[in-house]
Amino acid sequence: MLAAHAHESYATGDMESAISGRRRAAKIWRELGEPLMEGDNLCRMMGSLISAGRDREAEEVSRAALEILEPLAPGPQLAFAYRTQAAQRMLQRDYAQALEWGEKAVAMAERFNDQETLVSAYNIFGCSLIQSDEERGCEYLEKSIALALDGGQQHLVFMAYANAGSACGEYYRFELADRYLAPGIAYTTERDYDHGRLYMMSLQALSHLYQGRWNAAADTALAVLDAPGRTSISHMATLVALGRLRTRRGDPGAMEALDKALELAEPTGSLQRIGPVRAARAEAAWLAGDAATTISEARAAYP
Incomplete structure (x- = not known):
């Protein structure tokens, strides 16, 4: 219930409620002796922390989640934790590390057919490559967007378009940035x-x-x-x-x-x-x- 509420809070832009909900859910799972679910909720807190401008806390939380999940059996939760590390490195503009963590995320996500992690990892690849190899970067961005649209999860579609537009704009590829931002804005406007x-x-x-x-x-x-x-x-x-x-x-x-x-x-x-x-x-x-x-x-x- 708390995790579902946190997800909806994120979707409506109430980041403080999303963060609080994930934190409480992680605490409850820890008290119940369920490290898998504790780590998963910590991982999923990162997006809300980033949106709230709390990047340092996001870094701490994502590392804590990885420490919890890595000793456990591999699964979608660990794939998402690797994806979270890749995202953190991308945000700090450490693209070599972002690609390294992203490769680990993709390998595990493919193993467990985890489409959510694949969408995000492909997007991170694209954003990390756009400066050094625009053609390959765009290929990954397009792949991420197509997979997100096919899955129909609004938060993934938003993430795919927004990160693509942000990365291209940051490197003054404004025609590309506009190409991603315009349909992204239309998509999110249609769905409130x-x-x-x-x-x-x-x-x-x-x-x-x-x-x-x-x-x-x-x-x-x-x-x-x-x-x-x-x-x-x-x-x-x-x-x-x-x-x-x-x-x-x-x-x-x-x-x-x-x-x-x-x-x-x-x-x-x-x-x-x-x-x-x-x-x-x-x-x-x-x-x-x-x-x-x-x-x-x-x-x-x-x-």
Whole structure:
């Protein structure tokens, strides 16, 4: 019951309830002497922690889950734990380790016909390869999306589209990013999967910004900020888009947006979150002619 409630809480964007539910479920299973279910619930807490901007805690929880599950008999739960480690390494931009853990996840998921883990692992492969081998990266991303759509699980479809759009946008493959974000936003809009829709809209605002579509960037960013149910990571990305837009236009409120973005990003300890905020702040300082602050902001990007 707690696990099911946590799953639905995640789907509706209530990350705190999702985290609390998984934590309570893990505790109960531990007290009942069921390490398999304890480890599984800890693993599944990671996505909610990441969405809430609690990356350090996600790292601790995923490692704890792996320590519990590895001594047990292999199964889908261990495959998911390997996938969780791959995701953590990808988020920290350690792509070699992400691929290594992902290969372990795929091997075990195929052994136990675990489609959920396969969707995610293929997606991690694609995101990790997009910079060094775009063709192979896209092949894995497309494979992940097709498998997710075939399975019909909304959270997997959202994850597949969102990660693909995020990875491509981060490496300035904006045409590719838009190709993934547009159908992802349409899919989540049709199904009222609001926290997923808002996250992809925050990424779309950044894509609009970098391609010079400033009015579209502003409209998209403000729509996210005005919407209830946005997650911490959606809020961060939107504030970066808005802060950079205001900086480039010379509009007021640029540093107000970027100060709030930094407030949300720093506790994560994640390069994925901190890097874009510090880069935006460095740009603002550079355009203001403040070389010293430009350098200090750029150096602070690495937690």
